[in-house]
Amino acid sequence: MDFDLFVIGGGSAGVRCGRIAAGHGARVGVAEDRFWGGTCVNIGCVPKKFLVMAAEYGSTVEDARGFGWGASPGAHDWSALIAAKDKEISRLNAIYRRLLDQAGAKIFDARAKFIDAHTLDVGGERVTAERIVIATGGYPTGLSIPGAENAIISDDAFYLPEMPKRVAIIGGGYIGVEFAGIFAGLGAETHLIYRQPLPLRGFDEDMRTGLAEALTANGIVLHPDVVPTSISLTETGKCIALSDSTMLDVDLVFFATGRAANTKGLGLEAAGVKLGEKGEVLVDERFATSVPHIFALGDVTDRLNLTPVATAEGHALADTLFGNRPRGVNLNNVPTAVFSIPPIATVGLTEAEAAKNGKVKIFVSKFTPMRHNLTGRVRKTVMKLVVDEATDKVLGAHILGEDAPEMMQGIAVAITAGATKADFDRTIGIHPTAAEEFVTLRTQTRVAGPGIGPV
Numbered sequence: 094m095d096f097d098l099f100v101i102g103g104g105s106a107g108v109r110c111g112r113i114a115a116g117h118g119a120r121v122g123v124a125e126d127r128f129w130g131g132t133c134v135n136i137g138c139v140p141k142k143f144l145v146m147a148a149e150y151g152s153t154v155e156d157a158r159g160f161g162w163g164a165s166p167g168a169h170d171w172s173a174l175i176a177a178k179d180k181e182i183s184r185l186n187a188i189y190r191r192l193l194d195q196a197g198a199k200i201f202d203a204r205a206k207f208i209d210a211h212t213l214d215v216g217g218e219r220v221t222a223e224r225i226v227i228a229t230g231g232y233p234t235g236l237s238i239p240g241a242e243n244a245i246i247s248d249d250a251f252y253l254p255e256m257p258k259r260v261a262i263i264g265g266g267y268i269g270v271e272f273a274g275i276f277a278g279l280g281a282e283t284h285l286i287y288r289q290p291l292p293l294r295g296f297d298e299d300m301r302t303g304l305a306e307a308l309t310a311n312g313i314v315l316h317p318d319v320v321p322t323s324i325s326l327t328e329t330g331k332c333i334a335l336s337d338s339t340m341l342d343v344d345l346v347f348f349a350t351g352r353a354a355n356t357k358g359l360g361l362e363a364a365g366v367k368l369g370e371k372g373e374v375l376v377d378e379r380f381a382t383s384v385p386h387i388f389a390l391g392d393v394t395d396r397l398n399l400t401p402v403a404t405a406e407g408h409a410l411a412d413t414l415f416g417n418r419p420r421g422v423n424l425n426n427v428p429t430a431v432f433s434i435p436p437i438a439t440v441g442l443t444e445a446e447a448a449k450n451g452k453v454k455i456f457v458s459k460f461t462p463m464r465h466n467l468t469g470r471v472r473k474t475v476m477k478l479v480v481d482e483a484t485d486k487v488l489g490a491h492i493l494g495e496d497a498p499e500m501m502q503g504i505a506v507a508i509t510a511g512a513t514k515a516d517f518d519r520t521i522g523i524h525p526t527a528a529e530e531f532v533t534l535r536t537q538t539r540v541a542g543p544g545i546g547p548v
C-alpha cells in the first residue's frame with residue numbers, strides 16, 4: 094500500500110485527522126480539490142463571523158452616542174469588507190495546508206474517487222491505502238420551486254459583488270438567522286421567511302421567542318408559518334411569492350434551507366460504503382463505515398454538523414488508529430452558538446427535552462443589558478437554567494444576548510463536569526457583568542415535567 098491512511102477532504106475533520114495521524118508516524122496522504130480548511134475556514138464559520146462583526150460595528154457606533162460620542166456610522170464599503178475578509182481567509186487557508194505539510198503528510202490538490210475499497214483515483218493518479226477516511230463535508234441545498242435558479246446559497250453570499258439593498262432569506266435555521274443579522278446590520282431591508290411559528294426549531298422556546306423579538310427590534314421583517322412558492326425576475330430585481338399570498342420585491346433571494354452530505358461522485362458504491370436516506374455516510378461510534386477499514390468524519394456523516402465536533406472526531410480517529418489511544422467522541426452536552434445579532438448560545442437540554450424525562454426546575458431571567466440603559470437600544474438578554482428536580486443537576490443552560498457564546502464556553506465546562514444548581518449558587522459572581530446572573534438565579538420561574546408546565 095502507498096499509504097497507511099488516505100484522507101479525502103481537507104476540512105476541519107480531514108486536516109486534523111491527517112495531521113495527528115502523521116504525527117503518530119503514519120504514512121498519510123490528504124486530497125482536497127477546492128480549498129484547504131473546508132467550509133468552516135472558507136465559506137462558513139470564520140468568514141461568517143467577520144461579516145457578523147462588520148454588521149455589529151454600525152450599531153456599536155450608534156450606541157456610542159449614548160456615551161457622549163458624537164459618532165454616526167457613515168457609509169459602509171462592502172468591497173473593502175470582502176477584500177479584508179478574503180485576505181485573512183487566504184492566510185488561514187495556507188496555514189491549514191502548511192500544518193499538514195509540516196506534519197509530514199503528502200498533499201494532493203486534487204479530487205479523489207474510489208476505484209475499489211483500497212484504491213483511489215487522485216487527480217488521475219492511482220493511490221492505494223490501508224485505511225481511508227471520507228471527510229468531504231456538506232453543501233448547502235436550496236428548494237425545488239419555480240425560479241429557484243434566481244436564488245443564491247450561502248457559498249455565494251461570501252462573494253457577492255455588491256451589498257444588496259433588499260434581501261429575502263428563506264429558512265429560519267442557523268444560517269438564515271445569522272445572515273439576516275448580517276444584511277440588516279449592513280443596512281439592507283431584510284425579510285426572514287420560515288415555515289415554523291418561530292425561528293431555530295430545536296432550540297429552547299424562551300430563546301426562540303426572545304430571538305424573534307430581537308430580530309424584529311433590529312428591523313428584520315419576520316414571515317413565520319410560510320413557505321416560498323416561486324421566485325421570478327423583475328425589471329429591478331426579484332419577486333418572491335409566499336404561501337400566504339405575500340409578494341416581496343427584493344434584490345437578493347437567499348436559500349438557507351439546510352445542508353446535505355457531500356457524497357456524490359466519490360465512487361462510494363465501488364468501495365461498498367453504505368449511505369443513509371439523506372445521502373449521508375453511515376458510521377458506528379468509532380467512525381467506521383459499512384467497510385471496516387473505511388471511516389467517515391464530520392458533516393459527511395450528518396450527525397452534529399459543527400466544526401469542533403469534526404475536529405474532535407478527526408483527532409479521536411487518528412489517536413485510535415495510530416496513537417494507541419482508542420476512543421470515540423461524546424456528543425452529549427456539546428455547546429453551540431448561533432451568531433445572530435444578538436447571539437444565542439446553548440449547552441445541554443432544552444426545557445422541552447428535559448421535561449419529557451422528568452420534573453425540572455426552570456430559572457429564567459430577562460433583562461436589559463447594562464450598556465443599553467444608556468444607549469436606549471431595545472435589546473434584552475435572556476438567561477435560562479434547566480435543573481433536574483431530583484438530583485439538582487443543571488441539565489441545560491441557554492443564553493440569548495451579547496457575548497452569549499463567550500459566556501457559554503465556561504458554563505459548558507461546569508455542565509460537562511456535572512455541576513448542580515447548588516454549585517452555581519455557591520459560585521461568587523463577577524460584577525458588573527451579565528454573566529453573574531447565572532450565579533444569582535434564586536427565584537424559580539416554574540416547574541416543568543411530563544404533563545406539567547408550558548411544554
Ligand code: NDP
Nearest residue numbers: 264265266267268269288294349350351352398430431432
Ligand atoms: P438548518 O437545518 O439549521 O435550518 C434549515 C432551515 O430551512 C430550517 O428553518 C428549516 O425549517 C428550513 N427548511 C428546510 N427545508 C425546507 C423546506 N422544504 N421548505 C421550507 N423551509 C425548509 O440549516 P442551515 O442551512 O441553517 O445550516 C446547516 C447546518 O450547518 C446547521 O444545522 C448547523 O449544523 C451548521 N451551522 C452551524 C453554525 C454555527 O455553529 N454557528 C452556523 C451555520 C451552520 P424546519 O426547521 O421547519 O425544518
